[in-house]
Amino acid sequence: MNASAPAPDGYYERVDEHRYKPTAHAGGAWDPGEQHFSPLGGLVVHAIERHLAARPDTGLLLGRIGFDILGRLALDECEIDVRTVRPGRTIELVEATVLIGGRPAVRARAWALAAVDTGAVAGGAPDRLPPPEGLAPWPLTSVWPGGYIASLDVRPVGPPRPGRTTAWVSTGLSLVAGEASGPLASYVALVDTANGIAVRQPPTVWMFPNVDLTVHLYRQPEGRWTGLDTTVVFGGTGQGVTSTVLHDAAGPVGYAQQILTIRPLPGPG
Template sequence: MSDCIFYQDGDYFVPTRYAEGPWAPQWQHGSPPAALLCYGVEQHRSHDMHLARLTIDLFRAVPMTPLKLETDVIRDGKRIKAVAAVLFDEQGTEICRASSLFFGKTPLDEVPERFAPAHCDIPYPGSFEPLPFVNTHSTQVMAGLNGIMEMQRVEGVMGSGSGTCWTRLPINVISGVENTPNLRAAIASDYGNGIGQVHVDQYTGFINADINLYLHREPVGEWVCVEAKGIAEATGVGLVESRLYDQLGAFGKVVQTTMANQRRPKP
């Protein structure tokens, strides 16, 4: 199963090597569980409703082991639908959860230009050699999701606290299931903290404990641009804000709360 991030085995979603994250080989990147939770809430989507918000709480590191997905419709209104989703490990421990809001669409005759979302002035990927995500302190291509994700770096990144990158996932999140526009947004959502990563020294980076994805429209095309900016306080608490673009312009935003993560070598 090398053409996907997860394959389904009974009630469980089994991660492939492409789910692996940058911190340790036994833990997943934040984007695969985010996409899996997005898939879960989308199963309850009405055809005329729009996913406006997806909030994900990452209670603990997500293991590279099978995960069970459970969902629950909290509110099923005509204009607002609220859906929750939870991922459990094989022992029944809750690993992470999501809450989502779907809005009914209200067609408008016109939106004044001053209120319209920003156009995308960032060049759209054309003929280029996609850049794999590399380790901040070396040129070694990273394993897991960062190794398969296609990237075009526009500016910044590499631990500078800000950056802009086009991203594209060339495989399906779930085996046999085509990636929806919202799944593509969810996969890109956790890259804000990587692209806007704050490295205060060679041993200290920042990890995020949540993902707050806001969508004012669905993205089009396979490429998603992440324009991220990270900040940090002396308390070790930080924040990353990312604007999401596609070929038509801005379509959403991601906010992530972050905390310092020190990895000093053992004496």
Template sequence: MDDGNQRTWPPSYFRFDGGLYTPTGLARSPWDRAAVAGGPISGLLATCAEDPLLERDFVIARYSVDILGKVPHQPLLVEKETLRDGRQTKLHRICLLADGRLVAQAHVLRTRKLQTPDFPAAHDYPPPENVADSEGGNRPSMAGGIRYRTVLGDVGLPGRAISWIDVRGEMVSGVQASPFVKAALIADFGGGFGNVTRPGEWSYANLDVTLQLLRMPVGEWLLLDAVTHMAGIGNATAECTFADRDGVYARGFQTIFVAPGSQSTNLPRHAGDRK
């Protein structure tokens, strides 16, 4: 089995062989070496969701992923089904299975293409060429396959974070990742980038990923603007804005399970405990 120091270029998260997707060492979860991380899960399901024939007349308007438990670091099977096959909208379900057990799923909502009024979302993000490369830190690196140019905040610093991200690696070995697949990967980064607490004090587990797409992303550099909100009852919501050189292309959300971390001095209490 691969370790996390993959030396081939470009690096990849999965290899496809014999009808199965085998995760490389780079796909391991930082919290559990026997599990696959959320970003690669989202990216793999997005890879399998792409359909060039459908996308001539339809556009992906919503992409959502539910992680249904630990995704084991072993060969995985992907199955697809059509839930709605209308003339105006189509809904597909992409299932990820380990030994026949459903461990994650994506729902892909497509709408027909039609020329309509254009009202782009306003933003004031600097272009990537005006931001210096970010070195070091605790960001997902993909063995050098991901570059960052930080605009505001950073992983490990409580509060809102904004960063340009260039994913140069492959989701599946030998297959060039599209901007949509790269967007699905970094959509899982919202909880880590926009964490409002210190990682050692509170741990964050991402339970899902949702992308509401205005259009498909374009180009190499994609921007993530993330902030997390909590109400003190054990969960959090990461709220994200995604942009490219042409402007905002999507909004996104993640549901996050919050628990005391290794350095926490607080004990979890039930919401009804007012002592």
């Protein structure tokens, strides 16, 4: 990418049917030379939805998406291979593998479930969040570097606290430049931000990257805002968990979990 040219109006550019090139907007928070996983997770959902759309419509909805991050996500061209593992009329399992530099970097498995009218028995969800309109923006760049973080509009519901923050997140960028993506892919593209909004310790002193992301949905999200009601717990043996209640502007939609590996950054010298 020409460093003097402006980045396209999206996190990725399409190269061909299965390959994408990240733009500067996808730059990571731990290392600007890496991809932030959040937009890559959305891109994987985009590829899965394209795979599902290429056959007769079954009316299935994605209810669970689990991502395993297998290694460094270099800011380089990636290829996404999608296959159906377990076909079915009411339950289907799809697997996606992201290759960067010819090596697997992310594996994702998504369960697609039958859509059934269960409105008469729906219940148990938490309360909805206050709407993002009117909330003051929070420059998350004061905590994190990277092109992805700089692309966000973050609006906390209350003052951010160590290990506990509720915030709305949105972006004016498309997932793939010049290409429409579905509401779910655009929504998931912001979910991995959760681990960065409720930091327990300064990321200049401690590292706490997540090695996975699992999203469970009981309602399909809509709209441009992703609501993250996030709690971060650090254990005493180097592991932590980021747990998030997921919302859109109409109310809660599900949950996200991220397992963290915690370690101190080496001191000078």
